[in-house]
Amino acid sequence: xxxxxxxxxxxxxxxxxxxxxxxxxxxxxxxxxxxxxxxxxxxxxxxxxxxxxxxxxxxxxxxxxxxxxxxxxxxxxxxxxxxxxxxxxxxxxxxxxxxxxxxxxxxxxxxxxxxxxxxxxxxxxxxxxxxxxxxxxxxxxxxxxxxxxxxxxxxxxxxxxxxxxxxxxxxxxxxxxxxxxxxxxxxxxxxxxxxxxxxxxxxxxxxxxxxxxxxxxxxxxxxxxxxxxxxxxxxxxxxxxxxxxxxxxxxxxxxxxxxxxxxxxxxxxxxxxxxxxxx
Numbered sequence: 001x002x003x004x005x006x007x008x009x010x011x012x013x014x015x016x017x018x019x020x021x022x023x024x025x026x027x028x029x030x031x032x033x034x035x036x037x038x039x040x041x042x043x044x045x046x047x048x049x050x051x052x053x054x055x056x057x058x059x060x061x062x063x064x065x066x067x068x069x070x071x072x073x074x075x076x077x078x079x080x081x082x083x084x085x086x087x088x089x090x091x092x093x094x095x096x097x098x099x100x101x102x103x104x105x106x107x108x109x110x111x112x113x114x115x116x117x118x119x120x121x122x123x124x125x126x127x128x129x130x131x132x133x134x135x136x137x138x139x140x141x142x143x144x145x146x147x148x149x150x151x152x153x154x155x156x157x158x159x160x161x162x163x164x165x166x167x168x169x170x171x172x173x174x175x176x177x178x179x180x181x182x183x184x185x186x187x188x189x190x191x192x193x194x195x196x197x198x199x200x201x202x203x204x205x206x207x208x209x210x211x212x213x214x215x216x217x218x219x220x221x222x223x224x225x226x227x228x229x230x231x232x233x234x235x236x237x238x239x240x241x242x243x244x245x246x247x248x249x250x251x252x253x254x255x256x257x258x259x260x261x262x263x264x265x266x267x268x269x270x271x272x273x274x275x276x277x278x279x
Contacts, residue, residue: 016209057218129196
């Protein structure tokens with residue numbers, strides 16, 4: 001697992017820095033775990049663009065991920081580590097030993113093909129990366145990912161490449177978890193989480209290198225507001241190379257941006273936040 005540089009033979013690869021995919025052990029996905037994935041091009045049911053700068057890109061199939069890990073005390077062997085075009089983290093193909101059923105899970109860092117992972121409520125099981133347990137059974141200080149918000153719903157928090165949360169305290173029926181954003185949140189001790197840090201840690205260091213690679217990923221070109229006309233953007237207009245003019249940067253629709261907090265003042269999850277994230 002690492003990054004790959006190129007000889008500067010063209011402008012497109014001069015500054016490119018991409019994954020070497022050394023950890024990938026299987027090229028083609030498991031057919032039984034694939035679903036079709038239709039692109040919207042950022043358009044809603046009326047055909048109007050509601051998310052700008054999206055379109056085209058390579059065709060993808062959705063990999064069905066087991067976020068619930070509900071097969072308790074049924075060990076599974078890791079068959080392969082695969083690439084998933086729909087997420088930044090790598091995925092692991094596992095096969096349950098009881099009935100040979102296969103599933104995909106999010107692959108933790110350093111998980112290798114041939115290892116065994118298990119979802120369990122037994123505290124005597126080794127605390128190794130890939131094992132899944134309720135937060136009430138995991139030792140304090142342990143790094144976890146794929147954390148449930150409601151018991152049995154499946155992991156919803158901490159699923160991006162290289163991330164992990166830390167279990168820092170337990171207080172009655174609630175556990176305190178420090179998320180990657182530095183926010184500390186209360187989660188039920190019955191919610192399940194997977195041990196370890198997620199794979200593809202270098203994802204944040206990738207340099208695309210050329211506009212064409214962004215197009216492969218389904219991202220269309222984006223123009224800065226200051227180069228537009230006043231009719232198109234609040235930052236637009238002016239003589240020559242003019243600055244934005246506004247005392248605070250805004251979106252094309254006039255809302256403050258670049259650091260402006262957009263979270264609802266009274267959100268349902270407010271009582272579960274012990275400490276806000278750092279600004």
